[in-house]
Amino acid sequence: MFTSWLRSSSVSPVLSTSCLGSHLSRWPNPAIRVAFIGVHAATADEVRRHLFPLQWDHGQLSCVDLGNLRKTTTEFAIPLLRELHEAGIVPVLLGGVGTAIPQAQYLAFGSLHRRINLLQVDQQLALSPTTSGLQVLDAAVHRTDAPAYHLSHIGSQRQMVDPALDALIQRRYFERYTLGEARAQPGDLEPCIRDADVALIDIASVLHAEAPAQRGYHPSGLSLQEAGQLCYYAGNSDRLASFGVYGLELGTEQATTAERLTAAAYAQLVWYFLHGLSRRAGDFPATTEGMTEYVVDAKLPQRMTFWRSPRSNRWWIQVPGVTELSGEMRNYLVACSYQDYLQTGQEGKLPERIVRAFSRY
Structure with missing residues (x-):
C-alpha cells in the first residue's frame, strides 16, 4: 500500500519476546494504531537499534515499522x-536535520482539518519574525490560506531567540514556555500539550550532555527525563495525531559514541510517547460521553463552563459562544487543570493561558 513511498529498514534484531521489537505487527493490519517511519535512513536505523530492545510495556498497542522514506521532500511525504x-x-x-519533513508532518494533517494546534519542543523558536523564510515553523505560521494554526512552544532559551518574535507571539496569542518555566513545573505543561494535534520534538531541546551529537554547542536544556515526561503527555492525549523527533543526522560511516548515545535518547523519547499512547483514556475529543459539567458564575462577566472526564480526571473549559455547530468539536473545549477551575471559581479570575486561548476565537 505504501511501497511507492518507503523502502524497508535494514534493522532486524533478534530479540526476546519481552522487547518492543518483538511486538511489531505485520502490515496490513486493521488494528494498527502507530507507524514508525524513518526520514534519514542511517539515523532512523540507529534509533531502531536502541528502540527495539527496550522492554514492552504498552499493553495491546499495535505498532508497525513501515521503513524509511525514499525521498525526503515535503511534497513527497505529505x-x-x-x-x-x-x-x-x-x-x-x-x-x-532540515525543514522539509517537519513541514510535511503538519501540512499533511492540516490538509484534513480547518484548524491545527502545533507543538514544538526546541531550544530555539524556529520561526521568522515577519514573512515566511527557511525556518521550520514558517510554513505554518506565515501561510495566508486555510487552515489556520495555533503554536505552542516549549523549551526556548532567551539567548537563542530573536527578540522580534515577542511581538508576533503576543499578536497571535501563541503559547511560549521558556526552558526555565518548563523545568520549574513540567507537570503544568500537560494542558498545553493536550491541546496539540501535531508534535515536533527537536533533540536539541535536551541537555547536550545527554544528547551530545545534536547541532551546535549549547549546554543547557531539558533533562532527558523531563523531555520524556513531555512525550508521555503528548502520547496520552487523545487529540494528538502526529509525532516526530528531529535534530540528529548520521553519516554513512559507523556511528560514533556520541551519535549512538543521541540515537538512544531518541529511542527513549519515542518509548515514553508510546507509553502514554497505550494508556489513553478515550476522552475528549474522542468522546464527551460521561463527562461532568461544572458551571462557574462568580465575579465574571459571563458564566464559565468546565468539563471533567471521570476516566482520566482531566479538565477542559468551554470557549464562550463556540458550540459544536460553529466549529470542529475538538476546538471548542480548551484543555486546563483542576487548579484553573479552582482559581476561576474562588478568585473570579481566568488564568492567563485561558484568556489568551479565548482571544484566538
Missing part, C-alpha cells in the same frame, strides 16, 4: 502522512 491520518494511524517520524 500524501503518505495524509493517508495514515485518514486511516486513524499515528505516524512516529524518526527524523534528521
Whole structure:
C-alpha cells in the first residue's frame, strides 16, 4: 500500500519476546494504531537499534515499522502522512536535520482539518519574525490560506531567540514556555500539550550532555527525563495525531559514541510517547460521553463552563459562544487543570493561558 513511498529498514534484531521489537505487527493490519517511519535512513536505523530492545510495556498497542522514506521532500511525504491520518494511524517520524519533513508532518494533517494546534519542543523558536523564510515553523505560521494554526512552544532559551518574535507571539496569542518555566513545573505543561494535534520534538531541546551529537554547542536544556515526561503527555492525549523527533543526522560511516548515545535518547523519547499512547483514556475529543459539567458564575462577566472526564480526571473549559455547530468539536473545549477551575471559581479570575486561548476565537 505504501511501497511507492518507503523502502524497508535494514534493522532486524533478534530479540526476546519481552522487547518492543518483538511486538511489531505485520502490515496490513486493521488494528494498527502507530507507524514508525524513518526520514534519514542511517539515523532512523540507529534509533531502531536502541528502540527495539527496550522492554514492552504498552499493553495491546499495535505498532508497525513501515521503513524509511525514499525521498525526503515535503511534497513527497505529505500524501503518505495524509493517508495514515485518514486511516486513524499515528505516524512516529524518526527524523534528521532540515525543514522539509517537519513541514510535511503538519501540512499533511492540516490538509484534513480547518484548524491545527502545533507543538514544538526546541531550544530555539524556529520561526521568522515577519514573512515566511527557511525556518521550520514558517510554513505554518506565515501561510495566508486555510487552515489556520495555533503554536505552542516549549523549551526556548532567551539567548537563542530573536527578540522580534515577542511581538508576533503576543499578536497571535501563541503559547511560549521558556526552558526555565518548563523545568520549574513540567507537570503544568500537560494542558498545553493536550491541546496539540501535531508534535515536533527537536533533540536539541535536551541537555547536550545527554544528547551530545545534536547541532551546535549549547549546554543547557531539558533533562532527558523531563523531555520524556513531555512525550508521555503528548502520547496520552487523545487529540494528538502526529509525532516526530528531529535534530540528529548520521553519516554513512559507523556511528560514533556520541551519535549512538543521541540515537538512544531518541529511542527513549519515542518509548515514553508510546507509553502514554497505550494508556489513553478515550476522552475528549474522542468522546464527551460521561463527562461532568461544572458551571462557574462568580465575579465574571459571563458564566464559565468546565468539563471533567471521570476516566482520566482531566479538565477542559468551554470557549464562550463556540458550540459544536460553529466549529470542529475538538476546538471548542480548551484543555486546563483542576487548579484553573479552582482559581476561576474562588478568585473570579481566568488564568492567563485561558484568556489568551479565548482571544484566538
